[in-house]
Amino acid sequence: MDGTAGLPVVDGMDPRRVHTALSLLVDGQWWTLADLVRESAAPRRSVEMLLGGLELERGGERFRLTGEQARRAGELLEGAWRPFVPADPVGHLLSEHAAVVERLAEFIARAPRGRHVLDHVAATAETVVRRALLLGARFWLEDARLLCVGDHDLTSLAVAMIHPQVETMVVDVDERILAYIDERAAELGVPVRTRWADLRLGLPSSAESFADVVVTDPPYTPDGVGLFVARGVQGLREQGSGRVLLAYGASDRTPMLALKVQKALLDLNLVSEAVYPDFNRYHGAEAIGSAADLYVLRPTSKSLPAAGARAERFSAAIYTQGPQAVEAAGQVPVSAEDLGDLRADVLVGTWPNDVLPGVPRVRLSTWLAKPYAAKVRQVGVALPKGMDAALARVLLATRAERVRVITDDPVDVRELATVLDPVYELHADGRAVEAVRKSFGGGDLVSLVLRAVMDRAHGKVVNVWRDALIGVQPDLTKRQARALIAESAPWALDVSLLELPMHRLRELPGAVRECLAGAAV
Template sequence: MEGMDPRRVHAALSLLVDGRWWTLADLVRESAAPRRSVEALLAGLAVERDGDRFRLGAEQGRQVGEVLEGGHRPFAAADPVGHLLAEYEAVVERLREFIAGAPRGRHVLDHVAATPETVVRRALLLGARFWLADARLLCVGDHDLTSLAVGMIHPQVETVVVDIDERILAYIDERAAELGLSVRTRWADLRLGLPGSAVEFADLVVTDPPYTADGVGLFVARGIQGLREQGSGRVLLAYGASDRTPMLALKVQNALSDLNLVSEAIYPDFNRYSGAEAIGSAADLYVLRPTSKSLPAATARADRFSAAIYTQGPQAVEAREQLKVSAEDLGDVRPDVLVGAWPKDVLPEVPRVRLSTWLAKPYAAKVRQAGVALPAGMEASLARVLLATRAERVRVVSPEAVDLADLKVILEPVYELRSDGPVIEAVRRTDEHRDDSVWRILRAVMDRAHGKVANTWRDALIDVHGALTKRQTRAMVAEVAPWARDATLLELPMHRLRELPDAIRASLAGGGASG
């Protein structure tokens, strides 16, 4: 049991002495001890087994019980909001249903579901520690559905969820609409930036990031950028590490130190998970307070964090192989700009721009043709990369083939798409004056993807209707698509882009459709 925290040993043994049957996962979760430590503990005990379950035999249970009774009994720290949980049993049960019905976690995004009790306790801690009247919350990633728990317990809080997982965004929007919660979703690959509508938006930030130093550093940095008042804002971070790997925890804490943050509070083992057994199915909750140097540090460092921020899959820390691209991948395209990490020896005379800059603002010079190098794990940004330009032709080189079926439907007003393995080519359509009002408005919105959707939609409605005023069209758009408020097309989740044609059709009919 070398390397195992004595408190964890005591906790695990205390659970075993009553003779109940346990699974390894259950014992890990209840004791908050790393899986390897529990396995080492069990290896030294004579346990009875029944399939994947085990228990101490009666005689050994008695012996271990005598040892525990005669030895030191550690005190258990009080849960800061545990006493409030009983009052919210109905919310816990509703969250249990939501978590069970949510899209399955993606291991390449380091998804592990928090328990419903954990998610509700996060919401309760926000209410116990912070003033939430008219507060704004930013969830930087929300596979755990913290946004729904906060909305159910503190309906006055306005929440924005930023995530890369389109399935989670669609699920949160569906559940939030069902409950009438003030929750909006935005798509983002945080390695490429925080959505503009989320910058300086929030009073509080909650994040449960990938547990690598770069993953924690990146998500927290984006959270800092999301605070509207650095002096009063706080970032709540869930982070856990095994007792056996203190150097990993040190790297993470160094990343937080580099962001000039004060650890105002750390609640040990506050977060519990259905999984994550390597860290005892538990993680601490940090309350981080920005200083006057935090935002400059976040701005300077956010774009420098490695693209490999996860622990598994092609974006894992161990998988740092660069996308191999060459001039041959451009075919007969003669680019006016190269987007992404092209090697220096590929068309050195052609201007270059980072993917993050490409998505953040319109490219200043006129672009007829563009070449894009899309790194591994960033395929989800393809639609936004194409919408970010009005180039006549765009050639995208990806590490592997991308399914274009959905994109062809969504981008049909602006692009004809085709692919040859990992190479995608988009050719801009030239029939922008087609006599179809829905199509014309869609084209106008997609041609100005960096602009606020509500504004470009409003202007296009006026062009089509003629007699309508800005006030009238603004109200029509707000009625059929409240989710478009303050968002650019590049921030909207894919399910909203799919809904856009029907919403535009409803606005042409004078409103009346639900958002």
């Protein structure tokens, strides 16, 4: 087991990782396996193999080298080849922002628990602050816009705290994260906007061509990285000057996986302008050493067309676990029987060719992107595996009298029924969710305005709301109506209803009520 200069050798373990791990162990302090993995950035399996060849003292989950083993390891290290350790580009700035690190550590500890089906692993507070510091060191941030494509790490809050002049938008599929970021941003008084999106179905229209810099820490599958980066490219307002910062890590033991990811980036015609090794550290992800590199990607003139062309291909299966994992890829099995007595005028999603062969078909991404041109009375929807979060938006995207959505598993629609009550009567029957549109008219002014807003979900909320407000309060000017909306719901500006996170949809009735009260004064 002896290698160069007598250092232990572990099959598949980079010698510099061996050196780093031993250097951490020789001072005699106690370690946990997770801490040693994170500090050495070596895969858990490699660290376990290394420890298997050493003499250890153990106390519960902690361990340390025996005195004699520490002495021998110290002697080996003293004359050993010392591998190159890349310089941290912003490490020297971190001490100036200790208070921000402490606050972010608190936020991360209180954040919603990571969802394994979304490959969530929390970055350390130091990591997200260093990301913010790198943005300031490398880019001109006056009047700059940042797009976070997924933000379980809370990078948006770190940037807002250190660079409050930056206008930040977060796009995520996890409703809990969006609500949490909004709460913390309000607490801090910083400019962060949130948008709901399942990136497999597209980027929100308000996020397209929005940003100068994009940050993303995606699922570490080739399709996951390719999809998130492609959406990031679509989010840049200037392809020539914009950059995408990508956190990506792979185990030293799986170089072919890293090669597949880099090929996905090459397919997007991106230049790797810089790569900072082990820049990102995590609470977890021990299979890859709880560490990931940070790529600075520069688009070329061919990147945006490639992003649009390849995003659908990348979206087949992007996670490592759950219903949208690579191993579980596939559509929800549907048949004509699933439609029951529905006489569909259009079928949305992927349906077998023998189901209502003469009825028009619409892709789910198209259905959400723009209003369907023809008038329809009844709609059948096949919702792909793992996309239950899109259900509310699928229903809001039509003005049909009746919609029947077939899901992979039965869905609890009680909360959704409350949110969509101004528009639909909702009930579930096994895998089918049935929505019947309520007749329009009657009710109080709040109900009338709410219904008008929810009937035009593809439109800008502020514009639809403004027109509905003037409809019930004719003395208002457009400017006055817009000002009332901005005061009651500043989050409703420059966004469609389909992009709003669920917590904003829940807040909408109260905001409409407050707006009408202001109009009556």
